[in-house]
Amino acid sequence: MEFEFRHRDYTAEEKAYSLPRLPAESHPLSKSSHQVDLGHKEKDETDILDPLREVNEKKEATLEVFQDEEINLTGAQGPSSEDPLELHSKEWTSFKKILMQRFPVSKRISLSSISNAIMKTVKVKDKSPVDTHLEELDDPQKFTEEGLKVISQKEYVARLHELKDEISHSWRNNDRVTSLKLSIKVARLLMDTSVVEFYPTLFVLAVDVMDMLGDLVWERIRQKAEYSEDGTFICSLPENFEASNICDRAKETCNNWFSKIGSIRELLPRIYLEVAILPCWCFLINNPLSSLQRLVMMTRGIADPLASAYCQLYMVHRAQKLRQHDVGYLITGINDLKILMMRILSMPETTRKISLADGRLLVSLMEPPIEYMMRCIFKDLNQVSDILMGLGLGKDRSHLFGDRPCISIILHHLLKELPTGVICSNAVDILHLIECNFDFSYDQFLNYKLLGHRLCESVSQVNEANALVDKVIQVISCYDSLYEYLEVLDAYVDIGLQNQMDIHLNSILNEIFERVCAKEIDESALSGLQSFLLKLLTHFDDLKDILSMNRFVDILDVMHGSSRNLINLSILRMATRNSCIQDPTIIHFLFEVSQALHDGTDFSNIRNDENQHSALLISRFVNMVDYGLDFERKLSFLVDCRGAFGGLSELKETLVHSSNILTIKALKDGSNHITFAKSCLTFSEVTIPAIPSGLKQLNLYIETAEVALLGGLISHADGLVESALCYLQDFDLVDGLRVPDSIEASLSLICKLCSLMILLPGNLEQGFLYGPKKIFSFLDSQSWMTSKLKIRVLSALISMSAALSQNVIPFQLIHGKVIGSKKLIFGDPTCLEEFLSFSGAIVQKIVDIVLQEPSQASRGNLALEGCNSIASSFKVCPEVLTICSKLVEIAELSLSSDNRYLVSTKNFLKTRQLCFREDGHRHKYMTG
Template identity: 55%
Template sequence: MLSNSMEFRPRNYTAEKQAHALPRSRADGHPLSAPSSPPRHQVEVVDDGDTDYLDPLRRSDNNAAVSIEDLEGIEDSSASGLSSEASIQNPSKEWVSFKRSLMQRFPVSKTVLTSSMSDVIVKGRKTFDKSSTNMHLEELEDPEKFAEEGGKVITGQEYVSRLHELKAEINHTWHADDRVTSLKLSIKVAKLLMDTSILQCYPTLFVLATDIMDMLGDMVWERIKLKAELAEDGTKLCLLPENFMASDICSDAKETCNNWFSKIGAIRELLPRIYLELALLPCWRFLHDRPLDCLQRLVMMTRGLADPLASAYCRLYMAHCFRKLHSHDIGCLLTCVNDFKILLMRVISAKETFHRKLTENKRLLISLMEPTIDYIMKCIFKNVSEVNDVLVELGLGSNQVELRGRFPCASIILHHLVKQLPSQVVSSSAMEIIQLIDSSNDDSYDQCLNYRLLGFRLCERKSEMGTVNAVVDKIIQVITQYEGLDEYLKVVDAYVDIFLQNHMDDHLNSILEGISNRACSQGIAEDELTTLQSILVKLLSYYEDLQDVIAMTPFLKILDLMHGSSQSIVNMQILDMGIRNGYIRDRTTIQFLFEISQALHDDEIFVNVKDDSNQAARLISSFVSLVDYGGELESHLTFLVECRAAFGSIHWLKETLVHSSNCLAIKALKDGSRHISFIKSCIAFSEVTLPSISAQTKQLNLYLETAEVALLGGLVSHSDGLIDSAINSLQISEVMDGSRTPTDADGILSSILKLFSLLVMVPGNPEHGVTFYPKNLVSLVNSQPWMPPRMRVKIFCAVVSLLAALSQRDLPYHADKGKLLGNDILFFGHSLYLSELALMCKFVLQNLVDTIQQEPSKAARGSMALEACNCIASSFIPSQEISSICANLIETGKSCMGTSHPYLLSTIKFTDQLLLPSIAV
């Protein structure tokens, strides 16, 4: 197609640059600075409240994300987990959420040992004549042997499934007008709540049984309401309003209602009778205008329940049913809490001879009762207007708005009271609460947890300095008496924010010393690590300068004693703090952070996390990149070598290491006194590290970066080797998708084009010829079947532009400011040199034209033809061969894009100026 006499167009790059450059003038200030008044020609931005566009350079810090400090010190809800505003406003949703969390906290056991009261669950099974307590103890000792002996043992899943079946059966019989059977089955379900032999299963039983109670109550309510609104023949009498009165109810509906309560009153057992009447509690509205009076009677009846667990959960259901009445009179709930005090005293003081299972399972029993106290206390404080009235009723207040700290209270009740008190009451009565905690030291709840809760509550609002000092002095006295690390940490964790915010450095050093001493003598248990982690993270979040933390000797001792994920989290916080202020130049800090990084890297959890989601690895990489040894470049290179050995499993850290090494080489080049041997050492470090980088595109770019550094240092042989390695890396198969196309094809294309730009500066190889690298690249492109025509065309156009640049008298740019001889000095004027470039270009042009015709898309084919035409027209002197090629390419563009396409018209105009008139339209 082309003759061997084809000639490249001569270019004057300096003149072209000046001709196309825009006029410049010195600015009075930086365009991103904040001048007092807008300079001329600057548009003043007016904030009109439009939030569709957010300028990140103008964003206020007030819109920043919530910091770690804002999230610290929040205590989890230990029972119900009810904290959302939505659930507080909707009692039914709150109850559903509570039941779900209750079952999650106390999951049913794998096997359930039923008693004689559970015949409705294990229908037809053989009875095992033993007391429920002994049966439970034998099951715990050897459940398999006990099951073989014929005990009534079923799986937990069977137990739950049977209760669901009973609910469906009750619903079915009701709608089949067999309401007597529905009631009988409901009574049997309620009787199940009398069985507390399997403590752990009781919350699940309660949730499923009360679900059935609620269903029955709703069905009875709807039946009576229907009788009140419809006559016997079905005609509509009235529509009851929301606030109807008992006088609005007809006698037939009242008779039906009385009949239901009479049937329930005939139940012999007290517990199921209370549950059934509670389920029907709203139905008292059909008979009385004050159904709350009936609830107060039921509160008194619960005092006849001997079993503490059954009694506690009965009161829990009572609180749930109370909320259905939408009443603000919480007197019955306060009575329940006062009754809890008596129940808890019985549990705490239980003797072996009194009730054996209470003493054996005291801790479990109290933990099972805790959610009931928590829920009732929440109900009390939902709509309280006078907190003092509540405190007086609970025996903890006086006529003045204050707490009386000299009267003891059950520790667990006090805990949930303090949790629900308004923050202003907690803040103003902090010392009285401490006195209450001091006097309420019993087995129902760990006293240290009450001190801990008080600390978290005090952090909710700012207290007067006098109160803060008094509280802190008292807490320091309290924690000093704790010999165990666990209690010490739990209390300190709640007050460390107060120490930090009020700059109580002496107290801070004292508690750190206390932690260190206890940890050194006792070690740190697994459950203590999380609390210690919380304390240290708060400490690190408060300080700005890492040196202030390192100066705390106890802090470093504590850190050395930590292990596992908690240590890693603290180490990550330290690293984040270390890199927060930019470059790290202090030798002590560098060594400290290096050791922190090593500990973090060696953690098993760290090793198992994938790099793409590994924050720890990113922090280590950031640390390495920010280290700066100043003028001591050899020390910095030694540091990089140590990092490569220490953190070899972090893939992207290797990229950081290569980049840092190249930056060191550039620094050495700028310092003329540096010996070339150091630059060679940097290049050698990069050459050894590069093959282990797995990401192909990043590896290719770093090969090119290092080759460029080698050229700047005049190390031609090193640059040749690096370019060879770069081309070889392209031959290694990348991770492919379903179409066998590299996942980063655009990135690979960009890197190949960058390589062509680099080859402009690389002196031609005397042994292999000046076109050795372009030939290898073209051969590589032709051997890759996954490369689409669009990508090939761009590469072939780049080869043409490279060859045209190499043919010039003066290259567009040189390595090392021209100190390294380029091809323009070495070969320009030699006929063999220009002939080799022309032959190579002829081969590439043929490939270019053929590739364009392979493109299946007409629009893409037309665009590629015009792109090739522009490249060829700007690279060669007009000739018959060049004009013919360009004319054919323009015809391809016309056939694919139409004669009026802007790209086509601009290409024709451009070629008219450069080539022969014969190709014009």
Template identity: 55%
Template sequence: MEFKARDYRAEEEIHSLTRVSVSSHPLCSSSSSSSSHTQDHVSVEFFDPLRGLSTEIMEPVEDVVVAEKHPASQPTSHLSTKEWTSFNKLLMQRFPVPKMISVSALSSKTIKGKKVIGELPAKTQLDELNDSEKSTEKGFKIVSQQDYIKRLHELKDEIMRSWRSDDRATSLKLSIKVAMLLMDTCVAQFYPTLFVLATDIMDMLGDMVWVRIREKAEFADDGTKICTLSDDFEANSVCLEAKETCNNWFRKIASIHELLPRIYLELAIFPCWRFLRNDVIDNLMRMVMMIRGIADPLASAYCRFFLIHCAQKLPQRDAGHLVTCISDQKILLRQIVSMKETKYGNFLGDHKLLISLMEPTIEYTMRCIFKDPNQVADMIVRLELGKSPSELHGKVPWISIILHYLLKELPTEVVCSNALEILHLVDCSSDFSFDQYLNYKMVGLKLCEGIDQLNTVDAVIDEVIQAATKRKILDEYLKILDAYMDIILHYNMDRSLSSILSEIFERLCNEVVTEDELASLQSIVVKLVTHFDDMKYVFDLNYFVDILDVMHGSSRSIVCMHILTNATRNDRIDDLTIVKLLFDVAQSLHDNVDFSNTRQDDNQQAERLVARFVDKVDHGMELDRHLTFLVECRGAFSSMNDLKEILVHSSNLLAIRALREKKNNLNFIKSCITFNEVTIPCIPSYARQLILYLETAEVSLFGGLISHSDGLLDSALCCLQNVYLVDGLRKSNEDADGIVSLTRKLCSFMLLVPGNLEQGAMYIPKSILSLLDSQSWITPKLRIRILCSLLSLSATFAQNEFPYHAIHEEVIGNDRLFLGDATYSQELRSLSRVILDNMVDIIPQEPSQVTRGKLALEACNCITSFYKVNDEISSICSKLMETAISCLGGGDKYLQSTINFVHKHQLGENDY
């Protein structure tokens, strides 16, 4: 058997496409009409999918969906209802509910009592409405949170069921029972949850009453439609019967003895006043005044909360009730914060808990006050903040917690135009209701929103630094400065920045830094790092490096990642001082991260950043210095396996650069190869080791270091054997394909390597063949693919001239080294014979019939491509074709194309 002779240069010329000169790249945006040119210079329209998206894809489909969900015809109160629902969900999540709840005896009757069916006796109703004081004297009862909430849901269902059965009196009485539960503030943390569940029932009752009265106004008793009320109807368009029904509801509610249930029930049906009067503002203010009679501060705060919610349903949007409500809250809070041992409801001495529970009601009230942008100026005047948005009073003290939510809702332009006055307002409003430093922080956040609108920056920052310096707690000091750091950086206030960094470092040296303080410090440092484009400016800041050294733990790691991210944005890092500082930062990041857990995204990000840093460092023409840097990196970042690969690539790149300079750098190249020989075994993946060994061997050949190349190839063979032995049984199909690919890469590289005179020119192909025979897990399909590669290598070894050679003049290819050598030719024929026999023997071992047929065709194509026609080759190919026909059938397209190919080959036509 004899291999076909090939002329690789002639083949390249035949198969190369004709090249046409163009003025610009066909994918470039400047190319005319995005057209490409064929060989005949015919312009055809061309769409580049990488350049842009079609208009159909860019259409904002989501806007259409939103429009369908929120049609323009919906009443504006719908948005208020959604906001109320969302706020209530957050309210329930904000205060964890205890598992066991202590309730008064009166509440216990409602929660644990029998379900009410039908109308309650009048005497029982009277006793339950008027006996709250006696029940309190009897002490408290304990119920589970689950039972309490379950009973509320049952009451809601009973109210709905009674209403549907036209028993509206029972629905009202049950609703009164629910409202009376809101008098009980025994377990304060449960009260917000109780409020949400109870007011949900109140809203349901209000909606049912509204619908009933509206039906009375629009339909007669026999179902005949009288009229249709518009959304903005007036009271004079409502019929007398509907008004009488409405009056009846309000009278029944007015007969409730207890104040708080009476207020809640009237508020629930409050929108129904529209059936009686056109202007209901006076009634609303009457309700505001009634709430002043509720002694318990928590109950009164949440009652105002519900009033504001119900007022949102009215078409008139006068904000007088909101201003009065916040004023009443201010008076109540002023009493709470000024008196030390005063009992407020169930709160004796625990005023902070009381205020924290009242906080959501203040937040919602302020949100409603500034909901309408057109009324901001009017609200500022009515709240006695100032004469107008541009003339605020900065010396009138406010309750700190109310001021906080006022600042949160004030428009950004108002805060920016009155920054100093607002800071003075914060300064003189200091009480335990809310931490003052959070108000300074809030002002800073608002100013950052309109950072370009500030016109008194220096005075503002001086005021803030003075206020921050007065804070004795480090975390409060840092949080205030953090809020204003963007302003300082935006306006390049170097003097202020230097002063701040100096004091931060001084405080850090004198205190033990807590986790909260580290988080605040982290935010400040990250803002510094991300502001500057050049890390040199950051490292040159006084005390910056010192502050970084004080940081530890996850905060330091996060800062280090931001530093490396910013530093590696540039094309190269060549400043030796910056390289040293960044090296320390990267080493700190490496030491703080647990790389044993490779699944964490933070670990992967840290390794990528360190790798980018190493890749960006450039010592210019000082190649020795850069190799030393790589050695230091290998020692400093020993846990980063992916980085070790980059170090090997970088070392090979250095060797190539030394070769291109064409100086006597042989010792340096040897140093690079030695570095790789030490580094590669530290990488846990044998497959990756194999790739790096081949890459380094190629560099060795380029440098003319044949002995080094032989040693690296031996190491590569060991890696290939370890891949087979250690990982073979666990390999997936994808991994197995990777092994085949690596084996093929090794085969293609063998054309560059001069044959080993001691071990024989075919030493490595024989070794690969031996590995195949020793591994039982390798499937016939994989064996055939590798054997085809070995056969292709053998066919190329048989040529008088190889398709490619090593570029070094001292590295002589086997085509020149063994040309005409009989021993070499005999060894090659022997190897190819073994390969061919293995191919023929392995195919029948494939259990899958279809796969067996395709393997036979693949082997047939390979043999036909490389061997000259003779009887033996024809016989082998015929047997393979028979196997393929029996497995695939005569109509298979792959089979037909192979038959045609073999036929042409047997006729002696040129197959290339």
């Protein structure tokens, strides 16, 4: 084939194809350029069509739609619109589930004589002779009294479910006496507190039976009120009916049930059964709440404090069914529990019947009833002052919190439920109240901590904030435990930092450091320290303020694990907010922080979001370090980073980019830095192979080669391009399985490499086409290379050859520094012939690829792409026209006639043919 490259006048082409440009009289986003006539809207300076504002308005509208949808899903007025009884039912179900999870029990349970009475249908397993003998030796009296019957938890639960089914079955068979007797038997179980850890679970299982019986009785009496004895419908009771609406027959049945339950001999079962049918008082009296105070008084006859507490808990649960709210019985109940707990807590160690550990366990088991009752007291908020007076805390309405003692655990749950405004207005008084209550029912520091968290709900409303912070710091300074110190401190940090707590920070950090040095820091204290330091870092804007604090760095050094990593991440995030980091002290500190983060993170799993964030922040820090004109120091820093962060492959890419930027800065600064530029390039050349991603390697080889050419460092540029070409030969081995994005990126980089080889002087020993031929051979060695990609690379090779044939290349090197290939081969017919021969092989390869493409649609597009490339690069001659016509014919057979790419290619080819004929006529005229 005889080809000849088309002559290109790049300057003329730029003028011909550039769009006309006109100076703008005003900014395109200014008000004047956006005032348009909106028809029905009045023109106004603020009423403009701003594309940026339009986007925001769309987003806001979308958010409004989302909020509307959320309202539709949750109810017009949110959760509060839900029926109170349904809401209570959900809360109670959740409470029971948490209660059972909070006090898990062992798999086997010892049965007392009470519980053993209901287990006749279950095969009770005796303990092994060895265990029995050992326990008999330890406590012969206990062994004799209890008989040591044991049962698995699963069997116990199964028996209770059987009893529940028997009660339901008897009720359906109209045997209500049996249902009542079995219910009494279940209620008697709640008298057994021999295995205290099991009692909450027993309570949950037993009250499910009580609830079922209570609902069955309610439904029976309601039917009696709505239907006559012969089944005739009388009326439908309204939701809030009165006792006067109930017929005598229904009232008689209701009274009969209360009488039957009142005849139960044992107090606890009698109370539970009456509480179970408590809502039935609505059929008899209009104010059923009046019976609650009587029931509370009855619970005072229950000797066991645990049984008494849970009996009151069940009473509160069933009282919610009455749809009336009265805190009187709740306050009485809390006060009664306070008396029971005071007996436990005030018992002298010499006369105490239970150990301190058992006492703590008993108190913790009594906590859920106190928590639930306190929540119900403040459910429908009445006068807080009346409640506090009723609980014995206030002297009068003006002094809500006095010096009267209170049980710590009751105070804790009171603080949980009090309105934020009340707490903020009386913070110092409450602080004093906590100080006065010191018992083992609840750790005192937890109440200090809770108060701090509640105050943080509305920091601006806190009265006497400075006095409060001073008092808290005085209190915690007496704590030996670092954990307790940090737990309380952390709760008041936000309040203190907004009220000149800065003056205390140095002394606080000193005290923390002293406690850290005294004992090894454990995980719980480490978590508190992490929270405290994170709040400090959030409060200050400048890292210098942090470093100026005493002992901050020393405390940071003793931290370890994930807590240390989180602090380090926060420090790096804070330091990299600005544009650059220049202070040598801060650079050194951040380098150590980054090194600790690097050493404490497993970067082998870089896909982990947290690991990615760590790598990003370290890379960002390295990139932001700026030593000004001290280029040597910056390069030394990059070398240190490469050694310190060896496990962070992503950072190596940043190091190469930073080194290349440093090279350009040095070259711009003056010619005296050429030696330093070589050192930077050497650093990049050594670093690039350590990057695992082959695609990134190829990109960095090309980038660094461009930087080398910018400084006229030909040997470095040539070596880098050679490395890039060698990389292409092992492309599959380096990158493995390819994905579409990386394939497109690889294609772009190969095309860029072709452009770069236009500037290089070329390889005098192996020939000017050494690089292009390597790329040409590379195409057939890659299984992932599609026909489309091959055509594009071949087109790039043709364009590169055509550019080298021109008198002037489309871009220039720095004048006088590099003699490019164009000057070396200009006017050399041998080189030009070699380029034409190579291009002829490429053209033939394009045709072969098009013909071998199995997909008809793809074949047509490939033919058009090849045709455009050939027609653009070569002068139109018979050989070129023949090939182009053949490719167009293939496209016409493969694509529709109105295909836009096909139509534009045919028009372009006609233009090229017209030019060929004009050139032919002109040549004939001149020679004739």
